[in-house]
Amino acid sequence: MDSPILDYLRIRRSVGAPQLVEPGPDAETLRDILTIAARVPDHGKLAPWRFVIYDRNARIKAVAALSDLAEAEEDEKQRTLLKEKAKQFAExxxxxxxxxxxxxxxxxxxxxxxxxxxxxxxxxxxxxANSHGFGSTWLTGWYAYDEVAARYLGAQDGEKVAGFIHIGTRTMRPSDRDRPDMDKLISVWQG
Structure with missing residues (x-):
């Protein structure tokens, strides 16, 4: 069976943040994207998540603050790596x-x-985001796991970063990657 949804799901790929450029979604489109995102299985209707939007200015401030936090790293190579990874937040x-x-x-x-x-x-x-014609990728980065950085980026008490979803216009269509051998992942329980 073929349908536009099945066709999309069969070839879905993330696009690296550096390959996402302007324009991103406008406010109305973003609201629709987030509304669709929230339509998930949610036992008890708890909605145990929050969205935080980082516009251009917020991302620039975040990169500066994350770079400052990276300065505390004693190992020079690791400090340089953390600063480079922080730049992803603004791509x-x-x-x-x-x-x-x-x-x-x-x-x-x-x-x-x-x-x-x-x-x-x-x-x-x-x-x-992809259905609206944008490219997107789900990243975390060191700042998702660093308590001080996560709090700076908006985490409240008892919260953890599930991901930072980067959205923009694709500059390229990614090629496929190796996929798991489904025969190794599927078993039939016999009781």
């Missing part, structure tokens, strides 16, 4: 931070299910 026209904001110790919905829901939000965000 695409738009970055959307997706923050996992779980309800801890929920009596019915375990943390794991809430985290899976946030992962689904990130993937749906990629699908929505």
């Amino acid at each position: 695409a026209p738009l970055v959307v931070g997706v923050f996992s904001a779980p309800i801890m110790d929920h009596p019915k919905i375990p943390l794991w299910e809430q985290q899976l829901s946030v992962g689904a939000v990130c993937l749906n965000l990629l699908h929505a």
Whole structure:
């Protein structure tokens, strides 16, 4: 069976942040992208996530602050690497931070299910951006795991960065990459 959705899903690829240029989505399109992103399985209707939008000026400030944080690294090679990785934050026209904001110790919905829901939000965000004609990629980077950096970028108490989704106009169509051997991933349980 063929359909536009199946055709897209069969060839979906992320585009590197350096290959994403202006224009990015306007405010109305971004709102639609985020609305679609939030249409995921969500046991208990908790919506255990938040979106943070980083426009051009915010991304420039973020790179400067992240570079300052990288200065604390004692190893020169590692410090240089952290600064280079920080520059990725400003490469695409738009970055959307997706923050996992779980309800801890929920009596019915375990943390794991809430985290899976946030992962689904990130993937749906990629699908929505791509369906609107943009390229996108899901990145984390050291600043997603560094507590001080994550807090600077908007993480609140009890939250973790699920991903930074970079969105823009593709400058190239990525070639396919090796895919897993499905026969090695599928089994049939016999009881």
